[in-house]
Amino acid sequence: MALSGMRGLSVFISDIRNCQNKEQERQRVDKELGNIRTRFKNEKGLTPYEKKKYVWKMLYIYMLGYDVDFGHMEAVSLISAPKYPEKQVGYIVTSCLLNENHDFLRLVINTVRNDIIGRNETFQCLALTMVGNIGGREFAESLAPDVQKLLISSSCRPLVRKKAALCLLRLYRKNPDVVNVDGWSDRMTQLLDERDLGVLTSVMSLLVALVANSHEAYWSCLPKCVKVLERLARNQDVPPEYTYYGIPSPWLQVKTMRALQYFPTIEDPNTRRSLFEVLQRILMGTDVVKNVNKNNASHAVLFEALALVMHLDAEKEMMSQCVALLGKFIAVREPNIRYLGLENMTRMLMVTDVQESIKRHQAQIITSLKDPDISIRRRALDLLYGMCDVTNAKDIVEELLQYLSTADFAMREELALKAAILAEKFAPDLLWYVDVILQLIDKAGDFVSDDIWYRVIQFVTNNDDLQPYAAAKAREYLDKPALHETMVKVSAYLLGEYSHLLARRPGCSPKEIFSLINEKLPTVSAPTVAILLSTYAKILMHTQPPDQELQNQVWAIFNKYESYIDVEIQQRAVEYFALSRKGAALMDILAEMPKFPERQSSLLKKAEDAEADTAEQSAIKLRTQQQTSNALVVTDVHAPNGSASYGPVKIPTNHNTETALVVQETAQPNGTTAKLDPQQAPPSPDLLGDLLGPLAIEGPPDTSAIIDQNLVSGLGTSSSTIDELALATLGEQPNSVQPIGNIAERFHALCLKDSGVLYEDPYIQIGIKAEWRAHHGRLVLFLGNKNTSPLDSVQALILPPSHLKMELSVVPETIPPRSQVQCPLEVVNLRSSRDVAVLDFSYKFGASMVNVKLRLPAVFNKFLQPISMSAEEFFPQWRSLSGPPLKLQEVVRGVKPMLLPEMANLFSSFHVVVCPGLDPNPNNLVACTTFFSEATRAMLCLIRVETDPSDRTQLRMTVASGDPTLTFELKEFIKEQLISMPAVSATPVAPAPASASAPAPAAQPAPSTTDPGALLAGLL
Structure with a gap:
């Protein structure tokens, strides 16, 4: 902005710069705002020069971050001024101070339109710039036709047409209906013949937006885009001012290739051949040089060309050439180039069959795994994971295990999961698989999810030949002085089931096994204590006739935990103590676990979901196909213990025990509290x-x-408000469907645990399973059809509060008979709030239309x-x-x-x-x-x-x-x-010892309130 001749403005800016602190600046600004307000009240005495000066001051104050809530009319009125200096100020200040919904903008629409259709190019440029900056529906509806006429006008200079193209782009992004596709597609084809590269670059930006929304009407633009690329590749008629470090208009090349990626294919063989010749020239002519600016420009063109090659599914020879070129990039020292090379190699792996070519660079990729830059390490890990198959799985998994001990904590969880998935997917034999998983747990126990050790237990249980080996390996790990708790769980479970297979080996007698496991008992949490108690009972069962000394040691532990504060542990101790007195009958009661039914691995399912959601893959495929639902329909939902399941496999301690004790899948609150005994606490100041x-x-x-x-409460909502947030059926039909159970009680229960039933009626059961990590959460909704007829017109809409960012996968419109649909829901907590999200769910069964609004347990705690x-x-x-x-x-x-x-x-x-x-x-x-x-x-x-x-x-x-x-x-x-909320009891009540005729009720909770799949189990 030109400030020459405005002494008052210059003095004000100097005063602001000379302020010693923020308070002085605020006082100076307040003084100036008061002066401006006073002068504006007496507007009749203001000259155009003074009005312009005060409006400039307002803009400067606004740019300093202060609110300017007056003087808008004075700024807008300057747009109507006949002279350029005042008009310029009016346009610039209006663009900055007013948004698209401001009422004052309606006052200047006619003035702006007159400037656009007038013959003064300077005024046209000012008007187009302001319209493009503000956008808005009123501007779009009133001015878009005039902007289009300017763009296609042969009498306008390129400067005006460039601004017209960008202005129309802005209006189209805000309101796509302003461009009539039927009449505009031919105009776009003609505009691509433009010789002026400035206008052509602006037009290409507009074309990218148009074809991104719908490419169907713009097929005639495709050969013209290829001709533009040919012109640039051959450097034909490219002025020096559009050549950047010897590269003809790299920005236009990138935009053109991006536009081509929105067309699903190129059918004309001549056009396809011409395009591939251009791409070949780009691939062959790009190399790494010392000049950073030239590198940036050439690589921008190159990587867009690679994306286009992948999109068009080019010939294998060109694909191999791309891989070879990327192989050069991942070997250079410049980290940005290495990163781009790894990222594009990963994208290429996902969409084309070039795995063998990429394998040649395996050593260099493994080297990148040790790069100082964590972003490069992440890309190298993604690439190694994607390129792994049966031929190189051993090498890659061993590298990942070796890297695990030195990897950043930020990467270890992802590293552990990917190593486990690869080991299961491509294991040459099961012995190697067991070795890998146990090493994984030993090196990164904190980052190994329960799914991983559940899976290895399944394999061992289902393969008799594997059981002695797995038990022996577990025995070896117990000799370590420091052992992660997850390894204690795995070792205890395996030795409880199969330690009798090692009885003849040195150091593997029941007493020695018990002693080794019992050393870990004081150091583990409550869920692991529960597993150890089951292991002790199994060891006693396998020791027949009983060893009196071992029996007394185990009984002492059972007696100790009979009054433990955790009800699950207390019940196990009581029941195992009673069962262990049955002598030889214990062999039948605590017999070996039966084999698990064959089912898809939850780890591989995770891998498939992750691959389906990969950003790189989506960025390419979304250009050619519509997004499909990632809801998974499960028609045979059974857990290993015979009950319905909807999450990671649960590992039961015993299938035949009369009390059906089950190891808890997730840690329960241990509930231990230390009483502040006044007799023990020494007197001290407060x-x-x-x-x-x-x-x-x-x-x-x-x-x-x-x-x-005045905030909406989350968990504390009283039952009187349930009709507002957790409604039953909204329909008023005489056959209105009533929910089963209390919706409010189900919601409150899910607020304190991570799985259970959210809603149930005679036709459907909605369950939830959730995982929470820091401010991220992942919920899975389980929609179970309980009937022999399908549920139709299924709709689910999330109504999130402002502090939660929630994204629900596509819910299928029909749920098949007696089947369950899983719909993931991603949650991000943006800030602290107790507001609750609501699920608006509806479906149709026969003539009944059911609609419920349910609070979701994505709550504060x-x-x-x-x-x-x-x-x-x-x-x-x-x-x-x-x-x-x-x-x-x-x-x-x-x-x-x-x-x-x-x-x-x-x-x-x-x-x-x-x-x-x-x-x-x-x-x-x-x-x-x-x-x-x-x-x-x-x-x-x-x-x-x-x-x-x-x-x-x-x-x-x-x-x-x-x-x-x-x-x-x-x-x-x-x-x-x-x-x-009801209090949690602190004084546990020991249940009576279980008997064969009266199993303990706490071991088998009511299915309708705890397990979303349990009620379906009988039907399926």
């Missing part, structure tokens, strides 16, 4: 009270001015992860968060009365861990957790609860975090739980 004041409960501070409290802290870690954090809004305190009344251990269990159920010993007062508890969102990443949260022993219905709660909104949301969330 370190937490430094900012909280006395422990007597007082009224809460007024936080209403800090954060708006799913993004919490417990973290335990010592006093040395806790108190510095607590003191650093001083007062509102980062630290909020409130007296909560109407609390459901509960003892402190019960409250600790409740906190644990929604992923907040109580830290014992931090508060010397036995009536208080201190807890910690970590909240994950895209905005805050991992944010530490600290909580203190002070209870009143004389009145359990009230307490004082203090919540602190580094984010004001998070602090408020967490405080409100915990308050809801304390008031509306």
Whole structure:
């Protein structure tokens, strides 16, 4: 912008630059805004020069980041000025200050149109620039025809036509219906004959947008695009100003090849031959040079050419040439070029049959796996994974295992999963497969999902020849002093089932096996303890006649865990102790696991889903075909234990036990709490009270001015509001379908666990299984048709709150009879909020149309992860968060009365861990957790609860975090739980020992409330 002659504006800018701090700048800006407002009120005395000066100042203030909420009319009025200096200011400032929905824009549509259709080229350019910048439907409907006329006009200079093409592109992107395809496709064909490369580049940008939306009407443009490429490849009639480092207009080449990729094929043999000649010239003429700018331009053209070669499925010779060229690129030192080489080689592998050619570069790809740049390592891993087959699987998997010990933590989980998938998919023999998986668990146990060790158990169970070898390998790993808990699970399970096959080997007697496993018992979590108890029972079963010393040792452990706080472990201990007294009959009760039915590996299913969702593959294939549903219809849904299943394979401890004990697939909250016994706690100062004041409960501070409290509650919604968020049937037909079970209770249950039934009626069952990691979540909806007729007109719509980004796969319109459909739902938590997402689901069965709205359990506590802290870690954090809004305190009344251990269990159920010993007062508890969102990443949260022993219905709660909104949301969330949710019992009740005639009810939960597939099991 030209500021010459505007002394007042220059002085104002100098004043702003000379301000010593932000406060001085704000005062100077406020003073100037007040002056401008005063002058605008007396507009009659303003000269055009003064009005222009003040509008420039407004724009400068706006660019500094301050709100400018007046003077818009003065800026808009300058557009009508007859002279260029005022008109220029009006157009520029209006473009910056006003958006497409502003009412003032309607006032200037006629003026803008007059400038566009006028003969003044400068005014035309100003008008086109503003229309392109603002866009909007009103501009599009009123001005698009005039912009089109300018573009095809032979009397306009190239400068105006370039701007017209880009303006029309902007209007088309905002409102595609402004371009009438029927009458415009022939015009586009003519425009591609343009000799001016500036106009041609702008027209090609417009063509890319048009064919991306629908290529059908623009087939006549295809040969013209090829001619443009020929002209550029031969450097014919290309002015020097459009030649960049010796490359004729690289931008136009890239746009043209991108436009060609939206056409599914090229049928004309002459056109195809001409295009391949151009592509061949590009492939042969591109090499790495020292000049970075030339490299960037030539590689932009080259990689677009590679994408076009893959899209057109060129001859094998050209494909091999592309691979050879990429092989050169992955060997150079420049990391950007190596990255592009690996990425394009991976894309080529996905869409063409060039695996043998790529294998020649395997050594170089493995070298890239050790590159300092993690993005290059990721691309090398993707490529190795894609190029693996039976001929090179051993080499690649061994390289991945070797790399695993030094790989970044950010890559280990993906690395472990891919190594496990390759080992299963291309294993030359099962012994090698077992070796690989056990090595994988040993080297990267924290990053090995349960699916991986479930799968190896399936293989061993189903192959008798494999069982002695697997048991021997498990025995070897137990000798290691430090063993990951997942390895303890696998070894314990294998030795429990098959250790009797090693009885004659040294060091493998039942006593020695028991002793080795029992050494690990104090170090493992509750779910692993449950597996170890099953292993001990199996060892006793295989030791017949019983070894009295071994039996007494095992019984002592069972007796110890009979009163354990975890109900699952407690029940196992009680029942195994009772069963182990049956003597030789134990052999029949705890017989060896039966073979698992053959079914698709959950690991391979994961791999297929990942390949289907690969961004590189989608980017190419979406240009030629419509996206298909990735919902999987399962018509035979049975888990290894005979029940219906909808997720990773569950490993049962025994199929024949009368009580049907099953190893829990996922870790349950262990519920352990340490009571703050006043007799044990030494007297110490109240370190937490430094900012909280006395422990007597007082009224809460007024936080209403800090954060708006009118938010939709997540878990704490009372049952009276269920009609709004978890409706049953909306239809008013006389045969209205009623849900089975309480929808609200199902929702609340799923808020505290990750799998179960969300909704059920006589025709359909909707189950959910979820995985949560940091601020990401993946839910799978299981839509089960319970009848012998199909469900039609199935529709599912997610209504997400603003803080959740949710994407549901395509749901099929029909669910076949007695089958189950799986629909993945991806969730990203953007920020802290207790609002809930709603699933709007409908289907038709016969004459019944059912529509339900169901709350989804993607709730606040799913993004919490417990973290335990010592006093040395806790108190510095607590003191650093001083007062509102980062630290909020409130007296909560109407609390459901509960003892402190019960409250600790409740906190644990929604992923907040109580830290014992931090508060010397036995009536208080201190807890910690970590909240994950895209905005805050991992944010530490600290909580203190002070209870009143004389009145359990009230307490004082203090919540602190580094984010004001998070602090408020967490405080409100915990308050809801304390008031509306049932407490988690802290005192376990030991069940009576099981007998053959009365199996324990806790071992077999009601199918309609826990397992989405269980109710289908009898039907299928």
